[in-house]
Amino acid sequence: MLSIRKIVLIGAGNVGFHLGKRLYKKGFEIIQVFSRNKDKAKFLSEKIQAESITDFSKINTNADLYIIAVSDHAIDEVAQKLKANGIDNQLVVHTSGATASTVLKPYFAHYGIFYPLQTFRINSKPDFKILPICIDAPNKKDLKKLKKLAKKNCSDVQEINDQERANLHVAAVFVNNFSNHFYSIAEDILGQKNLSLKLLMPLIKETARNIERSSPKDMQTGPAIRNDESTVKKHLQFLEKHPEYRTLYLAISKSINAKFGNLK
Amino acid sequence: MLSIRKIVLIGAGNVGFHLGKRLYKKGFEIIQVFSRNKDKAKFLSEKIQAESITDFSKINTNADLYIIAVSDHAIDEVAQKLKANGIDNQLVVHTSGATASTVLKPYFAHYGIFYPLQTFRINSKPDFKILPICIDAPNKKDLKKLKKLAKKNCSDVQEINDQERANLHVAAVFVNNFSNHFYSIAEDILGQKNLSLKLLMPLIKETARNIERSSPKDMQTGPAIRNDESTVKKHLQFLEKHPEYRTLYLAISKSINAKFGNLK
Numbered sequence: 001m002l003s004i005r006k007i008v009l010i011g012a013g014n015v016g017f018h019l020g021k022r023l024y025k026k027g028f029e030i031i032q033v034f035s036r037n038k039d040k041a042k043f044l045s046e047k048i049q050a051e052s053i054t055d056f057s058k059i060n061t062n063a064d065l066y067i068i069a070v071s072d073h074a075i076d077e078v079a080q081k082l083k084a085n086g087i088d089n090q091l092v093v094h095t096s097g098a099t100a101s102t103v104l105k106p107y108f109a110h111y112g113i114f115y116p117l118q119t120f121r122i123n124s125k126p127d128f129k130i131l132p133i134c135i136d137a138p139n140k141k142d143l144k145k146l147k148k149l150a151k152k153n154c155s156d157v158q159e160i161n162d163q164e165r166a167n168l169h170v171a172a173v174f175v176n177n178f179s180n181h182f183y184s185i186a187e188d189i190l191g192q193k194n195l196s197l198k199l200l201m202p203l204i205k206e207t208a209r210n211i212e213r214s215s216p217k218d219m220q221t222g223p224a225i226r227n228d229e230s231t232v233k234k235h236l237q238f239l240e241k242h243p244e245y246r247t248l249y250l251a252i253s254k255s256i257n258a259k260f261g262n263l264k
Numbered sequence: 265m266l267s268i269r270k271i272v273l274i275g276a277g278n279v280g281f282h283l284g285k286r287l288y289k290k291g292f293e294i295i296q297v298f299s300r301n302k303d304k305a306k307f308l309s310e311k312i313q314a315e316s317i318t319d320f321s322k323i324n325t326n327a328d329l330y331i332i333a334v335s336d337h338a339i340d341e342v343a344q345k346l347k348a349n350g351i352d353n354q355l356v357v358h359t360s361g362a363t364a365s366t367v368l369k370p371y372f373a374h375y376g377i378f379y380p381l382q383t384f385r386i387n388s389k390p391d392f393k394i395l396p397i398c399i400d401a402p403n404k405k406d407l408k409k410l411k412k413l414a415k416k417n418c419s420d421v422q423e424i425n426d427q428e429r430a431n432l433h434v435a436a437v438f439v440n441n442f443s444n445h446f447y448s449i450a451e452d453i454l455g456q457k458n459l460s461l462k463l464l465m466p467l468i469k470e471t472a473r474n475i476e477r478s479s480p481k482d483m484q485t486g487p488a489i490r491n492d493e494s495t496v497k498k499h500l501q502f503l504e505k506h507p508e509y510r511t512l513y514l515a516i517s518k519s520i521n522a523k524f525g526n527l528k
Binding site for chain 2: 014071072073098117118119120121123124126127130131132158160163164166167168169170171172173174175176177178179180181182183184185186187189190192193195197198199200201202203204205206207208210211212213214215216217219220221222223224225226228230231234235238239244245247248249251252255256
């Protein structure tokens with residue numbers, strides 16, 4: 001089995017940017033970075049000694065691996081274009097948590113998943129040492145190649161199939177996107193009294209840290225879980241000036257404790 | 265101005281337990297621990313060399329401070345009983361985020377707030393070095409005493425009035441209770457595929473860590489914020505077997521992005 005050495009990266013957004021930098025740092029050769037956005041392609045490719053391209057006809061057909069790190073809705077179109085430009089028998093993966101690996105099946109004999117499970121923002125450096133990379137591929141040899149690649153880039157490699165990844169991605173939306181939205185709501189509510197969200201940082205960190213030791217089910221605190229109807233009502237009254245937050249507060253309190261199902 | 269030395273602690277639940285231990289460790293004399301629950305009173309008082317009482321008529325009237333660390337709905341009743349048993353001119357505080365300080369006003373000339381802003385569980389040791397203690401008292405001298413006491417027990421003392429504390433407590437419910445509930449939902453969704461919540465720990469920690477550097481508004485990622493209707497619909501379909509989670513998913517996605525207001 002040959003190892004992966006030369007890589008073409010399609011996409012220079014949040015995931016592509018950090019994955020490209022990591023692979024480069026770990027000694028892999030990123031021969032090209034493709035992005036529809038010329039500046040983004042250039043910005044990343046300059047950092048990782050890659051060629052920057054914005055045209056699929058320029059794609060190098062001699063790489064060992066093609067990583068599609070684009071928006072979910074664009075994966076199919078990118079796969080088509082790769083195929084149309086001579087990528088055929090090479091290994092092609094995408095990095096999405098929300099999209100089945102089989103989206104690639106109509107186009108490639110060798111395909112799979114290379115999904116780093118983390119929230120990526122270009123301006124914020126992720127810690128690859130602790131994040132899991134989830135891999136999958138129907139072909140055993142391809143899977144082995146991806147495993148070897150993942151192991152060089154992180155310490156937690158997980159073989160996760162499409163069905164499992166569907167669960168993982170929805171769960172990730174709850175713990176990341178939705179928790180972060182609540183941090184925003186908290187910031188807004190505090191800002192009305194000129195209080196800083198920093199006041200809540202120890203609480204936020206402890207909330208996250210607690211579940212390393214116990215199931216979150218055993219760590220639930222607050223008015224809803226302790227049947228404290230008077231505080232829940234007080235909070236709902238407080239939130240009357242924020243109908244949108246009030247709706248969320250009520251829905252989640254009901255979900256935590258069916259007791260509050262009759263409140264409106 | 266005299267300092268606080270002798271303290272009577274009313275309540276040996278999650279907050280009372282840890283606050284009592286902390287005050288004791290920092291050299292304060294907890295002369296009594298009151299709890300309706302004899303075992304709880306004894307369990308704590310043995311650790312901090314206090315007398316354990318379950319009867320208000322036994323309350324020591326010579327303490328410098330009475331800390332009411334009971335459920336919100338019981339604060340008023342406890343205040344009445346303290347007053348009825350000779351506590352009158354001494355300083356009395358409660359530890360609640362959700363209850364106004366003025367609940368104590370009808371009973372005591374000297375009253376205030378001593379609110380450690382953290383989630384407390386008896387089995388989990390909090391880090392007082394980093395948590396904020398929020399204090400308040402209408403009398404300047406009382407406030408100074410509380411400030412001095414708080415400073416000996418934590419490094420972040422905040423003067424927070426009742427109106428500010430109302431905002432702070434609702435915000436705390438969002439970032440702690442509600443985020444923790446989402447960790448539970450994630451655990452449930454992952455459990456269906458025998459996947460562990462540990463897989464999401466790096467993501468959960470990064471989500472919390474990110475807001476130390478940036479406003480959560482600037483850190484929002486995920487399908488809702490990027491207008492990814494196809495992924496939102498896919499997730500809603502996935503959640504059809506969990507109507508309760510589906511309701512929350514939809515409500516929060518709408519709150520993140522009004523675009524999804526028409527989805528059902």
